[in-house]
Amino acid sequence: MSAYHPLTEQEAIELAQSLSNFFPEGAKLQSREIGDGNLNLVFHISDPATGKSLIMKQALPYAKVVGESWPLTLDRARIESEALIIEGKLAPGLVPQVYHYDADLALTIMEDLSDHVIMRRGLIECGRYPKFANDISEFLANTLFFTSDLGMNQQQKKLQVQNFINPELCKITEDLIFDDPYTVSENNNFEDAIADEAEALRADTALHLEVALLRQKFLTNAQALLHGDLHTGSIFITPESTKVIDPEFAYYGPMGFDIGAVLANLLLNYAGQEYWSTEDRAREEYRAYLLDTIQAIWTQFDQKFRALWDEHGVDRMANETEDFQNFYMQSLLQDSIGYAGCKMVRRIVGLAHVADIDKIPDPEKREKAQRLALAIGKALLKWNRKAASIDEVLEIAKKGV
Numbered sequence: 001m002s003a004y005h006p007l008t009e010q011e012a013i014e015l016a017q018s019l020s021n022f023f024p025e026g027a028k029l030q031s032r033e034i035g036d037g038n039l040n041l042v043f044h045i046s047d048p049a050t051g052k053s054l055i056m057k058q059a060l061p062y063a064k065v066v067g068e069s070w071p072l073t074l075d076r077a078r079i080e081s082e083a084l085i086i087e088g089k090l091a092p093g094l095v096p097q098v099y100h101y102d103a104d105l106a107l108t109i110m111e112d113l114s115d116h117v118i119m120r121r122g123l124i125e126c127g128r129y130p131k132f133a134n135d136i137s138e139f140l141a142n143t144l145f146f147t148s149d150l151g152m153n154q155q156q157k158k159l160q161v162q163n164f165i166n167p168e169l170c171k172i173t174e175d176l177i178f179d180d181p182y183t184v185s186e187n188n189n190f191e192d193a194i195a196d197e198a199e200a201l202r203a204d205t206a207l208h209l210e211v212a213l214l215r216q217k218f219l220t221n222a223q224a225l226l227h228g229d230l231h232t233g234s235i236f237i238t239p240e241s242t243k244v245i246d247p248e249f250a251y252y253g254p255m256g257f258d259i260g261a262v263l264a265n266l267l268l269n270y271a272g273q274e275y276w277s278t279e280d281r282a283r284e285e286y287r288a289y290l291l292d293t294i295q296a297i298w299t300q301f302d303q304k305f306r307a308l309w310d311e312h313g314v315d316r317m318a319n320e321t322e323d324f325q326n327f328y329m330q331s332l333l334q335d336s337i338g339y340a341g342c343k344m345v346r347r348i349v350g351l352a353h354v355a356d357i358d359k360i361p362d363p364e365k366r367e368k369a370q371r372l373a374l375a376i377g378k379a380l381l382k383w384n385r386k387a388a389s390i391d392e393v394l395e396i397a398k399k400g401v
């Protein structure tokens with residue numbers, strides 16, 4: 001089975017059986033392919049007799065998008081498994097445990113998190129997750145601080161950057177997030193009802209400057225090891241637990257890209273509540289909950305990151321230069337707001353959308369949600385370099401309604 005080929009369910013079972021000590025010998029295993037099939041296969045393998053189960057995620061050598069195929073490196077399976085292992089060490093309990101990585105098959109075997117729900121679905125159902133702000137701020141502070149020049153040996157870091165050169169997946173981000181939405185591109189995907197908005201995006205030169213600055217930073221600033229795709233579809237959640245999955249886009253980039261991804265996806269759901277909350281009062285309350293969560297994420301991230309810096313900072317100049325920490329944290333806030341804006345815009349007019357908005361069946365409410373998401377995203381982009389407090393994000397979101 002060792003040469004690369006996409007596994008069948010039967011082969012996935014055989015591979016799981018060959019893992020020593022996981023399933024009892026002779027167990028009658030069941031396998032189900034549960035991935036969405038665009039980039040990767042995901043097998044859920046279980047032993048009904050003991051209730052034990054695991055997940056096997058295998059990279060496919062191509063991406064299937066809008067009916068076409070483009071080749072995509074299998075190396076992303078290595079990047080994903082290595083990133084999961086690093087994240088698991090730095091943020092214990094906040095990612096699935098990796099049991100095994102098979103380089104030839106481009107496959108990672110990991111903890112089954114089927115008792116959690118994908119957060120995007122949870123938010124569409126108006127779920128509340130009281131531990132989320134604490135958990136995700138801890139994930140962000142620990143993974144970003146300890147992989148940056150503030151928190152790790154700086155020569156080691158340069159060597160580490162080499163392990164996470166991820167040009168093909170970075171190019172997807174560079175094109176789909178930082179380019180296509182602002183030009184005429186076959187990759188774009190928007191409804192006729194908002195064609196005026198798409199046209200306005202193409203003509204807005206002030207916006208283009210902000211996007212170009214953020215794109216430049218994404219291309220050049222190897223600040224920390226990012227997850228790289230930290231939307232609410234990459235987060236498994238329950239009220240008591242948070243697990244971050246799917247870091248195949250991991251690379252050394254600007255920290256605000258990960259923080260902004262979380263904020264943007266909460267705000268996309270905020271826009272989608274146009275439909276998902278059926279009563280005005282419930283909508284107002286749920287939107288207030290989402291904004292409270294955004295505020296708590298940033299506030300706790302800021303506290304935790306500064307505390308790590310004060311206790312574990314390795315850079316003498318950074319540690320002892322008065323006001324550098326304040327400047328650094330303000331820059332992170334500004335980057336996070338800018339990247340959040342980019343991510344909101346691309347989810348409305350770019351190639352890949354989000355269920356929070358796309359799955360709204362009522363065309364009028366869907367259009368209203370799309371326009372709201374674009375208004376918030378554009379306002380975040382226009383404001384990002386002036387931002388001094390997370391409260392300004394909340395004001396922008398409230399103004400859009």
Ligand code: ADP
Nearest residue numbers: 034035039040042055096111112113114245246
């Ligand atoms: P992709 O990179 O193709 O998006 P993901 O890692 O996001 O793959 O996984 C796709 C889906 O497979 C998830 O939305 C989830 O339903 C399921 N899945 C992935 N990892 C796990 C896991 N550890 N436990 C349970 N289900 C998982």
Ligand code: MG
Nearest residue numbers: 036037038039
């Ligand atoms: Mg997917």
Ligand code: MG
Nearest residue numbers: 233234245246
């Ligand atoms: Mg995914």
Ligand code: MG
Nearest residue numbers: 039229246248
């Ligand atoms: Mg993925």
